[in-house]
Amino acid sequence: MPTCFATSDSESCIPLTRDKTPTRLTKRTISLRQFLRLSKVVGIFLVAATSLMSLGCQSRVASTDEIVIGHFGSITGSEATFGISTDRGIQLAIEEVNAAGGVNGKKVRLITYDDKGDPREAGSAVTRLVTRDQVTAVLGEVASGLSLAAAPICQENGVPMISPSSTNPKVTQVGDMIYRVCFIDPFQGSVCAKFARENDKIKATKAAILCDQTAPYSVGLQEEFEKAFTAGGGTIVSKQAYQAGDQDFSAQLTSIRASEPEVIFIPGYYTDVGNIALQARKLGLKVPMLGGDGWDSAKLGQIAGDALNGCYYSNHYSHEDPSPRVQNFIKLYQGKYQETPDGLAALGYDAARILFTAMKTAPSLSGKDIAAELAKTTGFEGVTGVISMDANRNPVKPAVILEMKDGTPRYVATIAPGE
Amino acid sequence: MSASDVLIEPTSHGVNILKSAAPILVGIALAVGIQFLLPSTVGPYYSRLVIDAGIAMILAVSLNIVNGMTGQFSIGHAGFMTIGAYTAGSITFYSSLLIWGTAAKHGSFLGSGEWMFVIACLCGGITASIAGFVVGLPSLRLRGDYLAIVTLGFGEILRVLLQQTGKVVDNAEIVRNAPLTTFATVPVGGAIGFDGIPKYTTLFWVYAFLAITVIFAYRLKRSSFGRAMLSVREDEIAAQAMGINTSRQKLLAFITAAFFAGVGGGLLAHESGVIISPKDAGFQRSFDYVIMTVLGGRGSITGVMLAAILLSGLPEVLRDFERYRIIIYAALLIFMMLSRPQGLFGIHEIWDFFPRSWKTLPWKKSPREEAQ
Amino acid sequence: MLDIENLSVSYGSIRALRGISLKVEPGEIVTLIGGNGAGKSTTLRTISGLLSPQEGQILFEGKPIASKSPHAIAANRLIHVPEGRGIFANLTVEENLRLGAYCRKDTHEIRQDYEHALELFPRVKERLWQLAGTLSGGEQQMVAIARALLARPKLLMLDEPSLGLAPQIVQLIFQVIRKINAGGTTILLVEQNANLALQVAHRAYVLEVGKIEMSGPAAELANSDDIRKAYLGGH
Amino acid sequence: MLEVKDLGISFGGLKAVQNFNLTLPSAGLYGLIGPNGAGKTTVFNLLTGIYQPQTGSLSLNGKNLLGCKPHEVTAAGIARTFQNIRLFPNLSILDNVRLAGQIRIRPKLVSTFLRTNGYREQEAALKAQAMDLLEIFDLQDRAEDLAQNLSYGHQRRLEIIRALATKPSVLLLDEPAAGLNPQEKLALAQSIRQIRDRFEVAILLIEHDMQLVMDICERIVVLDHGVTICEGTPQTVQNDEKVIAAYLGAIADDA
Amino acid sequence: MADFLQTLMTALAIGSLYALIALGYTMVYGVLKFINFAHSDIVVLGAWLSYSFAIRALPLVGLDAHNPATPPPIWMTAGIFVAVLLLCSLAGFLIERLAYRPLRRAPRLNVLITAIGVSLLLQNVGQLDFVFGASPQKMPALLPNWELPIQFGQGESIRYVVLPLIDCIIFAVSGLLMLALELLIFRTKFGTALRAVSFNTDFAALMGIPVDRAISLTFMLGSALAGAAGFLYVLKFPSMNQPAHSVWVLLGLKAFVAAVVGGIGNIRGAVLGGFIIAFVEQFGAYYISSNYRDVYVFSLLILILLIKPTGLLGSPVREKV
């Protein structure tokens, strides 16, 4: 339309173009020039992409005198800290083993792929690790949901996978290639419930739950806690939910306040717990709060300060544990990364080390052999406790209870399975 | 002169196999070829990427019916996909449990399990298209960005609702004997996602469905329906004045697009290494497909397909960049958008760019002649 | 005042102007006539900077303006009333008028010009508070011209001011054009209504498919047989 | 025959059209004139269902059209052009016309996908019709061009063709001559007559060019402020004082 | 009663924050007619810049940045605020200049895609270790921790409703900014010019309005608003999510929903929408179930749009045919 009559409707008229770049194309008479221009853009793009890819690929040529293992984790995205911590723990273990001459004389090399915390990405990352990079074993993921997505691929391809910290029971049920080095939710839930019922300072009969409904971990742990707590004679007086990352919890907390619980169970990640604690105290909620391993991070204390005084959480290890293997690990980690390792770093470290131990004793580096060796793990002295695998490829190991005091977690008790 | 006496009624029916069915048959043949040749040549990893690209194309091409052809602006496409995924997934999962007692894959290529899967995908498509109808209704009243935000809201609502669903019941005995009320919690996994769905999706099925989707979209675009949709995009008032029932066209666009999205979701749910989870319904996933349609060009089917391949492959290509991966991806995205503001192919199809002589080769009819 | 040399403009692959040259002297009314798609509007858009020429020169008061941006050109008081009037439908009539004086700082004189413009168009004065989009076509055209006057143009370019207007209003608009010109404003007028345009103009150019076909004093052209046949509907 | 009785609508307080009456016989050629903002376009919008009339009744060949949606009105046989050209700028000229023609077919989604023989027939017939029309108006060579690439005059012509493609019994033309030069207007007047004769449609024409209107219209309705102030033959209207005062102005036959 | 009041109070504070962010969306939308998806990332930028400045500035005056009981002198808080505003508007300027302006003539959908690209870029750059890092942080207290507890009931059933200083400040600031914006748009020459630009850039240019500059200014203003929102947001919620957390986008989205509910492009509408969204969210979460928070918000959106397709205060756009 060469003319522009419309006065009330600025969109329907073709603008009086200040036409620097010609945009007008005639149907079906596109010149070769335009075709070339188009090909140029697509071309540049493809060339850039492939050259980037080949750049990245150069170092990937597998050689026989090294062992390649893969790690997939959330290096970016909302849960980036989880992936990064775990990756650091793994790196540390690899450095250590390589410094000591490697596994049976072979150096270990790590390939880490980011999955953005997205199950689909986890699937492709692991497929790539397992089938293209042909890694010997896979470490990851932190989050149960993502481990569940990737585990069938490892299982199918006969590559052992060790999840450092996925606590949902379903993960290892995928098959005999899938292991983990952390305890599982039912155990953790019952530990927390028992502690809430029996600890002298709490002795709660009425509990409220505030759960992250977007995190499978949180939902799973909530269920187990609820089961154990009611079985122990307690009642759940209020169940509230939030979404990871929420900033404002006042509606839930006000509601919890009205239900007058004696303890609040918050099976969430530390990123949210700090905020929850701050707001709860503001609202005058003074009852103790209780959580799981999702709380474990130096950041929690920093964020919540004394708002969490008198609150407890269950964890895989305590950095106050005087045993040399723990202190040694902390020293190493601090030396390398200038921060106190959180539970995920410790679990990453343990997962890698368990893998190396199994590789050392396995008759060959085939997936089957390593897996068989992993299954035999007993009495492995990890940073996160002494680990023995049970028939379901879940470690039998104790949990520790920590109490927050002025921003630092303090060791309270160790609760072993079956106690 | 009244309307009825000038109605052009078709006098003959039936299909000229050579002309009409050939493309579909060729597409399916290609799919068979891909299925048997690709994995052995490029290996499982690249085959998986090809599957992902195929599903992305199904979704982008279908979204293009709404966004590109009809000019409505939907950013809830992942919602339809997710509905399809959950529906198809529950059908195969629970029927497998009931019939075979286990949710594992049953039968081999074209075996009974796969047919159940195909039917499940189609059911997923149908459920999604019902949702498409419901979501399409507001489009009759809303325009542009207002519609966009409503479709986005639909996806978000769906995401939260899916989070509230119950645990997957993976025991055949329980499923068989459970009272129907157990199913009131909608046992599709809640926040953790729906795991355990048998992994039937293969290159063949993805590309067979893709062929059907593309041929459908192409034939739609070149038919009276397609022209009517395009006219809604171009000028709604003029379209009405030309006798186009714009409401009907919009709904039709939503319904068909949602159908294919649902089928795509079904394929996705059965892809190995994929767990469908409530997150899939959220806006971020929908954005991915919107980006593909815009980058491809408004209404250009081949352009959108190319964009879907580029954009689904790019993050994988960049995987070695670890933390810089998404940064590079975003930068490339901006670069592509700035360098081709009208989309890769604009409103054209890829063959419009071929030199004329190619199109007159004896075995290649130009699209113009084809329409005759 | 305005000097155009060998101007060429394209829309993508379509060449709309193929080397036209024209001149407007101070105080004149010059009209540009020609068939549909001849490139008249394109010429005006290029002068006012909305399009950039492929080649050629545009001098306004001796200075080249071809590469300047439209707002800088408007600030030089070369004002373009576009085809379709270009009023802001979402603003009131008064706000539209005020925008005419956007580049001016001389508050007092703006006031005067404002009064003056409203005197020219009493109809507009009644409608100051109405949203401009709800005006009738004729009223919108009046607002557009009044608004242009508030910029105190040295050269006023009008693109088809009579388009879609009732005969009575067309008469009125042309009277106003004469008045404005009498007040010292130079005018470049694009019109389809060649009869009327040639009546008010001093000189005229005939544009056909991007080229100047003919030019000369308006009265002469009005009597030329070719012109009568081609544009005036003459017999 | 189009029959309109007491049609009226107001926007907010503004009575845009009041008590509009018209009886347009088959193959009649009537004019609708009036000052800017008199409500002429609004009448068209009322007739075509874009606005719903608040009062009055409306029927075509005895069929009541009140309350019909725009596409139903078109299906019933009223077609229009727009004052501000509203083509489908990114569609080809052929598609613009074909699109209008498809109101007379009832396509099925399944046969579209399968491209059944019936579907092919339908499409072919549609295309043939469209090409015929384009040929009549001498645009067949540009059938493949995008509508936005046409010059203004051609766009106006295409709008009329597109309207005719719906096979209307009444054609409403809103200022078809705007933006044409006097010579082109003469040609337009010619073709409007031809259209009426050849396609046997009744035509209602809005136009500000008096020469054209007086020349071709059989009867003329004059609107002012939404009210019909005069109706009759060109002669009557031209000499009506109210019309002269409100619309034509003193120098009516100039220009 | 106490709980009701508490919920009301929170709703007001959150509503003001939504409103503040919504103002930025509405403003850019009003002029350019496109959803600036990167807006929420400017909010993030504002938040994280506030943090970076505070964490470095507090030790300069001998304070412990991690101690919430010792806020810095007021001039320092104000200084940080201004610095954040300036840097955010600079960011807005650059984004518009580099990523949006080249697409001025392209369909709006394309700009939307670049906006998504910019958003992704900002998020992931922000997440890098040498930028803001990927872990959550605690915002140092920049304001005294004053709050007004209102007591309800007696003895056992004693309840407090707390009204923190920061809530009052947020409420006041968003109110003021709304007024200022309203005045700017409707009472100044620049505002008229902006509205002209929003109607048609070409016509505006013909009036001598420097369109590009006006649009840049709009972006800078909108980004400054976002920066202000980010600053206030982290003062209210000192536990900060990392820059790439998806929840920031959701926050932006809800603010955008607020703008739409109120009638996008309408300044008062943005504020109204912000409050409505916050009320529905808070009261729904409290009285019905906290599981469905987002469902309330988006259902309300759909409902309102179905009843009034252009939002509560949006003027119906009737296309004149």
Ligand SMILES: Nc1ncnc2c1ncn2[C@@H]1O[C@H](COP(=O)(O)OP(=O)(O)OP(=O)(O)O)[C@@H](O)[C@H]1O
């Ligand atoms: N925005 C545009 N994009 C592409 N081509 C255009 C555009 N505007 C005008 N043209 C083409 O440029 C040529 C000159 O158009 P222009 O608008 O200058 O004609 P005009 O003389 O003003 O005609 P009219 O009297 O119809 O307004 C025409 O061929 C037209 O099709």
Ligand SMILES: Nc1ncnc2c1ncn2[C@@H]1O[C@H](COP(=O)(O)OP(=O)(O)OP(=O)(O)O)[C@@H](O)[C@H]1O
């Ligand atoms: N949708 C609407 N909302 C409000 N007012 C309207 C609407 N449509 C038309 N009007 C008003 O109704 C009156 C008649 O307008 P209409 O467009 O019918 O005039 P017209 O006779 O066609 O004038 P012109 O010759 O300028 O085209 C005008 O005052 C116009 O502003």
Ligand SMILES: CC(C)C[C@H](N)C(=O)O
């Ligand atoms: C970070 C951890 C708390 C993760 C959690 N254990 C899970 O299974 O998802």
Ligand SMILES: [Mg+2]
């Ligand atoms: Mg013109």
Ligand SMILES: [Mg+2]
């Ligand atoms: Mg009209």
